[in-house]
Amino acid sequence: MTTINGTDIDIQGRPHWPQIVLTGFMGAGKSTLGALLARHLGVPFYDSDSLIEAATGRRIADLFAHEGEARFRDLEHQAIASVASQPCTVLALGGGSLMHPGTRLLLCSTYMIYLEITAETARARIANPSDRPLARSAQLDELLALREPIYRSTASLILEAHDELPTVTLARVLAELPASFDQS
Ligand SMILES: Nc1ncnc2c1ncn2[C@@H]1O[C@H](COP(=O)(O)OP(=O)(O)O)[C@@H](O)[C@H]1O
Ligand SMILES: O=C(O)C1=C[C@@H](OP(=O)(O)O)[C@@H](O)[C@H](O)C1
Ligand SMILES: [Mg+2]
Structure with a gap:
């Protein structure tokens, strides 16, 4: 038994899963679904925004307001580096991380x-x-159009996530996970 991020996982008893990473725009449900998915699979969950807040002791909005977006992106990169590619974990990114x-x-x-x-x-x-300084911008459509090709080109799986309930999206994610993630 190994403890990662407070969760006990039996790595020997299961396949060596790659890290599952949730990407997409603000409001896509990455943080909500990531937590649900990790709980369902019984593996540790990380959220890049929470990692940044824990490392700095400051809120995301405060970092944007007082340090600027460039500094925020550096902190985000460091936070993700601290957990990147850990097998048997789920990581929810911020909407701008992949830029x-x-x-x-x-x-x-x-x-x-x-x-x-x-x-x-x-x-x-x-x-x-x-809590999301960039969501205040009137240019959400332009921001999404700029990022969409990156989200698309890096994805292993693309899922529309317009469901009203996160649990419905969770069921669709589980149905689409490749057989290599089977726990049996
Ligand atoms: N089908 C859905 N899947 C995920 N989140 C949803 C869904 N429908 C509504 N939400 C809500 O959308 C909001 C944003 O979710 P969040 O997980 O913070 O997104 P992200 O981390 O991608 O910005 C939350 O209030 C969440 O409860
Ligand atoms: O799209 C972005 O640039 C951002 C998304 C936010 O995370 P969510 O995508 O989880 O809302 C957060 O990292 C920050 O406000 C910047
Ligand atoms: Mg989030």
Whole structure:
């Protein structure tokens, strides 16, 4: 038995799964689904925003406001580097993480799931943008258009994630996971 990030996992008793990484735009459900998926699979869960907040002791909005986006991206890269490619774990990225070429490189051997939503769904889900400084921008459509090719080209699996309930999306993710993730 091995303990990773507070979760006991029997690595010897199961296949050597690659890290599962959730990508996509703000509001796609990466953090919500990542936690549900990790719990379902019985493996540790990491969220890049939570890792940054734990490492700095500061909120994401505060870092954007006082340090700027470039510094935030450096911290994000470091946070992801600290857990990148750990087998038998689930990692939810921030919506802008993959715009950093070094971060893309760190994650190139993972199983990456792109949760695809429209800017309209993002707007509807981000009712309170105070925690997401970039969601305040009127240019959400342009930002999504800029990032979409990166999400698409790095993905191992692309799933539309417009369901009303995260549990419905979870069931669809589980149905699409390759047989190599089978726990039996
Ligand atoms: N089908 C769904 N899947 C995931 N999250 C959903 C879904 N429907 C609504 N949500 C909600 O959308 C919001 C954003 O989810 P979150 O997991 O924080 O997204 P992300 O981490 O991709 O920005 C949350 O309030 C979540 O409860
Ligand atoms: O898209 C982005 O650039 C960001 C997405 C956020 O994470 P979520 O995608 O989990 O909302 C968070 O990292 C930060 O506000 C910046
Ligand atoms: Mg998130």
